[in-house]
Amino acid sequence: xxxxxxxxxxxxxxxxxxxTITCRASQSISNYLNxxxxxxxxxxKLLIYSASxxxxxxxxxxxxxxxxxxxxxxxxxxxPEDFATYCCQQSYSSPPTFGQGTRLEIx
Amino acid sequence: QVQLVExxxxxVQPGRSLRLSCAASGFTFSRYPIYxxxxxxxxxxxxxxxxxxxxxxxxxxxxxKGRFTISRDxxxxxxxxxxxxxxxxxxxxxxxxxxxxxxxxxxxxxxWGQGTLVTVSS
Numbered sequence: 001x002x003x004x005x006x007x008x009x010x011x012x013x014x015x016x017x018x019x020t021i022t023c024r025a026s027q028s029i030s031n032y033l034n035x036x037x038x039x040x041x042x043x044x045k046l047l048i049y050s051a052s053x054x055x056x057x058x059x060x061x062x063x064x065x066x067x068x069x070x071x072x073x074x075x076x077x078x079x080p081e082d083f084a085t086y087c088c089q090q091s092y093s094s095p096p097t098f099g100q101g102t103r104l105e106i107x
Numbered sequence: 108q109v110q111l112v113e114x115x116x117x118x119v120q121p122g123r124s125l126r127l128s129c130a131a132s133g134f135t136f137s138r139y140p141i142y143x144x145x146x147x148x149x150x151x152x153x154x155x156x157x158x159x160x161x162x163x164x165x166x167x168x169x170x171x172k173g174r175f176t177i178s179r180d181x182x183x184x185x186x187x188x189x190x191x192x193x194x195x196x197x198x199x200x201x202x203x204x205x206x207x208x209x210x211x212x213x214x215x216x217x218x219w220g221q222g223t224l225v226t227v228s229s
Contacts, residue, residue, distance in 0.1 A: 034215050036152075043219035044152070049207065055217065087152060091214025095168055098152040 002026050002090050006099035012107040017078045021102045023071045023088035032092035035064055035073045038101070039084045047086075048073065080106075109133040109218045111203045116223030119193055127223055129186040129203030137161070137181035140206040142216060143188050145199035145225075155201070156188065160210050171197075193227045200224050 003026035013019050023033065031051040036044040046055045048064035051071055061076045075082055083106050088099040115127040129141070143155040156167045156177040165177050176189040186203055200222040207217040 032214070036216075043202065043221050044216075045219075046207070046215070046217050049215050049217075089152070089214075089216075094166060094214070096154045096214040098154075100151045 001095055002029060002093060002097050004088055004090055004097050004099040006086075006088055006102050008102060009100065010103040010105065012105045013078055014107045015078050015080060018074065018076045019078060019104065021073045021086050021088075021104075023066075023073070023099050025069045025071075025090055025092075028068045029090045029092035031067045032090055033064070033066065033071045034089045034091060035062075036087045036089065037082075037084050038087060044087065075104075078104075109205065111205065111218060111220035113201060113203050113220045113223035116201065116225045118226045118228060120229050121193060121195055121227055123193055124189070124191045125193060125225060127188040127190065127201055127203075127225070129188075129220060131184045131186065131203075131205075134205070136179075136184040138209050140208070140210075140212040141179065141186045142202075142204045142206065143175075143177060143186075144202045144204055144216070144219075145197075146202070146222075147196075147199040150199075153199075157206075157212055158186070159212060164212075166212075190225070193225075195227050198225060198227045 033051045035048040038044045052064045085101045087101045110132045112130045142157045158177045174192045178187045202222045203220040204216040205218040207215040
């Protein structure tokens with residue numbers, strides 16, 4: 001199975017900040033990388049698919065980049081509603097596997 | 108709008124069985140592959156199983172293969188997960204989720220339900 005490793009595991013930031021979360025795959029996955037946002041007690045929400053494509057309805061302050069094994073999720077201009085857990089997932093091969101998550105907290 | 112509503116969770120003893128259901132609405136259920144994904148308390152997401160749009164293909168995580176069975180009834184817009192020989196490590200919030208692609212299992216999920224909690228404990 002392909003292992004997905006995120007860093008950092010947690011992050012503190014302030015409203016208005018620009019933050020970057022990294023996801024690394026244990027082998028090349030081309031651009032088959034998705035990012036989800038998860039809030040306590042809520043269903044995960046797809047933010048970015050195919051490494052850099054913004055899901056419909058997701059604010060443009062969210063962006064994704066990368067290919068091969070290294071990927072990043074960037075949030076430019078943090079809003080109060082962005083404080084949540086972010087998770088990457090590879091869809092390159094079965095089984096689809098997820099990163100352990102990055103918890104974004106208010107500083 | 109797309110809705111996925113899971114039910115059937117609860118507390119069950121190790122070795123017993125449980126059947127989860129997921130009622131879908133707001134889209135043409137019969138055209139999409141559907142997943143079960145779980146999340147143990149304080150842990151990350153883990154894919155459990157996926158079923159093709161017509162039910163002809165089913166795939167399972169190694170951790171549940173031979174114990175869990177995914178199925179669907181397209182006439183009722185409902186997905187099922189039959190869980191047998193449950194173990195304590197199966198304790199998790201179980202989500203039903205839809206593939207982003209029509210008729211093709213892409214591995215990308217665009218809609219998730221709210222989940223149903225399964226607790227396996229003696």
